[in-house]
Amino acid sequence: MAVTDGPLVLGIETSCDETGVGIVRGHTLLADAVASSVEEHARFGGVVPEVASRAHLEAMVPTIERACETAGIKLYEVDAVAVTSGPGLAGALLVGVAAAKALALGLGKPLYGVNHLASHVAVDQLEHGPLPEPCVAMLVSGGHSSLLKVSDVTTGVEPLGATIDDAAGEAFDKVARLLGLPFPGGPHVDRAARSGSSVAIDFPRGLTSGRDLERHRFDFSFSGLKTAVARWVEARERSGEPVPVADVAASFQEAVCDVLTRKAVDAAVRHGIDDILIGGGVAANSRLRVLAEERAAAKGIRVRVPRPGLCTDNGAMVAALGSELVARGRRPSALDLPADSSLPVTTVVV
Amino acid sequence: MLLAFDTATPAVTVALFDGERVVAERTMVDAMRHGELLAPEIAAVLDEAGLVRQDLTALAVGVGPGPFTGLRVGLVTARTLASVLEIPVYGVCTLDVLAAAAVDDGTVAGPFHVATDARRKEVYWASYDAEGRRLDGPEVVKPATVATDGPVVGRGALLYPDAFPDARGPEHPSAAVLARVVADERAELLDPEPLYLRRPDIAEPHKPKRVS
Numbered sequence: 081m082a083v084t085d086g087p088l089v090l091g092i093e094t095s096c097d098e099t100g101v102g103i104v105r106g107h108t109l110l111a112d113a114v115a116s117s118v119e120e121h122a123r124f125g126g127v128v129p130e131v132a133s134r135a136h137l138e139a140m141v142p143t144i145e146r147a148c149e150t151a152g153i154k155l156y157e158v159d160a161v162a163v164t165s166g167p168g169l170a171g172a173l174l175v176g177v178a179a180a181k182a183l184a185l186g187l188g189k190p191l192y193g194v195n196h197l198a199s200h201v202a203v204d205q206l207e208h209g210p211l212p213e214p215c216v217a218m219l220v221s222g223g224h225s226s227l228l229k230v231s232d233v234t235t236g237v238e239p240l241g242a243t244i245d246d247a248a249g250e251a252f253d254k255v256a257r258l259l260g261l262p263f264p265g266g267p268h269v270d271r272a273a274r275s276g277s278s279v280a281i282d283f284p285r286g287l288t289s290g291r292d293l294e295r296h297r298f299d300f301s302f303s304g305l306k307t308a309v310a311r312w313v314e315a316r317e318r319s320g321e322p323v324p325v326a327d328v329a330a331s332f333q334e335a336v337c338d339v340l341t342r343k344a345v346d347a348a349v350r351h352g353i354d355d356i357l358i359g360g361g362v363a364a365n366s367r368l369r370v371l372a373e374e375r376a377a378a379k380g381i382r383v384r385v386p387r388p389g390l391c392t393d394n395g396a397m398v399a400a401l402g403s404e405l406v407a408r409g410r411r412p413s414a415l416d417l418p419a420d421s422s423l424p425v426t427t428v429v430v
Numbered sequence: 431m432l433l434a435f436d437t438a439t440p441a442v443t444v445a446l447f448d449g450e451r452v453v454a455e456r457t458m459v460d461a462m463r464h465g466e467l468l469a470p471e472i473a474a475v476l477d478e479a480g481l482v483r484q485d486l487t488a489l490a491v492g493v494g495p496g497p498f499t500g501l502r503v504g505l506v507t508a509r510t511l512a513s514v515l516e517i518p519v520y521g522v523c524t525l526d527v528l529a530a531a532a533v534d535d536g537t538v539a540g541p542f543h544v545a546t547d548a549r550r551k552e553v554y555w556a557s558y559d560a561e562g563r564r565l566d567g568p569e570v571v572k573p574a575t576v577a578t579d580g581p582v583v584g585r586g587a588l589l590y591p592d593a594f595p596d597a598r599g600p601e602h603p604s605a606a607v608l609a610r611v612v613a614d615e616r617a618e619l620l621d622p623e624p625l626y627l628r629r630p631d632i633a634e635p636h637k638p639k640r641v642s
């Protein structure tokens with residue numbers, strides 16, 4: 081079936097270790113090519129910025145070509161180019177931004193330098209159609225943990241809360257290391273947790289006490305939880321008892337998901353919003369999805385979560401936001417567009 | 431029409447060469463803004479020459495050695511432009527371009543060296559004969575280990591006068607010279623692969639720190 085509705089947009093994402101190139105037509109996903117350097121980082125237990133930047137340079141043109149091939153389009157047919165301008169790793173962002181400029185220049189087409197977080201929101205329209213606006217977006221990954229109020233994904237993104245220390249995905253990585261599970265930790269903790277008990281150990285829920293809620297109602301903190309898990313595991317090791325990996329994983333995961341979903345639902349209720357949208361790598365967590373739906377349903381709130389492949393960083397999400405910017409007639413970026421590693425979430429287009 | 435650019439030093443330099451002469455050239459020196467400057471400069475030289483992107487038939491790019499972030503801006507721009515315009519891209523060692531400029535300007539007569547800033551108190555270094563043919567290098571070295579009274583071209587010489595008292599010639603490479611070097615095949619033409627000369631700084635992680 082040939083899709084002819086809406087602008088044909090190519091999106092580039094290089095904010096961390098994935099080189100993503102996506103192609104969409106309107107709300108239809110045509111290609112989502114991703115080259116990941118995750119294996120090169122695995123033995124370091126985290127992403128090494130220079131290794132990621134080098135990998136982006138090598139992967140860029142082949143990934144663009146692969147995306148065009150999958151989409152069955154020629155580059156010259158593209159109506160606009162979108163690229164993650166920030167936030168993210170400065171050196172990594174710069175490779176994507178420079179490539180996008182070269183594409184825009186070479187094609188004579190408009191360029192949109194966009195916010196990575198807004199792209200995580202926009203991607204859902206590729207799977208579930210037009211975005212519910214307003215919605216509360218909860219974005220959770222190794223790099224971000226934020227609650228946003230989205231009234232218009234192209235102009236109106238307002239932060240409600242964010243992590244005050246570690247990102248949720250970072251906590252998963254650190255706990256995975258404590259338990260001897262591989263990097264990235266998210267999927268491995270999720271798998272280990274399936275055979276464990278989520279109530280075996282009562283790990284702390286950060287920023288949920290009465291006093292904390294006064295100042296940090298919609299903020300997160302995962303650093304204390306991570307330390308509590310480390311203490312618990314060390315005590316076990318000291319006493320010579322085996323560490324029940326599955327129970328620790330399940331109880332830790334429950335603590336994270338409990339706080340995330342509680343605050344997301346609270347935010348929606350507080351702002352009178354009927355839809356919650358979850359994105360970012362941690363959105364792929366099986367427990368988070370189940371718990372979010374359960375708690376939201378109890379308040380008559382709908383939850384939308386894109387499929388796992390669209391939750392992690394990818395080019396399709398950037399293309400999706402680009403397509404929306406074109407459709408809503410937003411002004412493109414200039415060719416001197418910078419890569420901004422700390423781009424505020426309120427800036428959707430640079 | 432050949433479009434040439436180099437981002438391996440603090441200079442972002444762009445030129446258009448029509449086979450006989452340089453028809454437009456722009457250079458800005460700002461070590462922190464390669465990513466912002468390059469694309470507008472390319473657009474500006476095309477405008478200035480009254481040309482459009484479809485007029486380009488080949489690209490030339492400096493492949494370093496140079497500080498990684500800036501270097502990659504030039505290389506990913508060259509590779510992507512070459513791919514979308516379906517034209518060839520030729521890489522040239524950035525130090526070779528400085529060497530050619532020094533020979534053409536007559537600032538050197540006999541054998542000489544080229545040194546650019548590698549940061550961390552080191553230089554990118556190569557040695558040339560009187561015609562500007564590379565004899566040795568490029569490598570990344572501490573100035574003291576290659577100190578010489580002989581002529582040294584490039585910003586690296588100016589930064590370390592104790593090691594290199596006889597600084598000569600241009601500080602930064604020029605895309606106009608790069609274009610001529612490629613057109614005349616005066617230097618080895620390379621694939622557009624970065625000459626990093628250094629491995630990324632990475633340390634194997636320690637065991638998780640104990641918290642109790």
Ligand SMILES: [Zn+2]
Pocket residue numbers: 196200221223360361392393
């Ligand atoms: Zn992300």
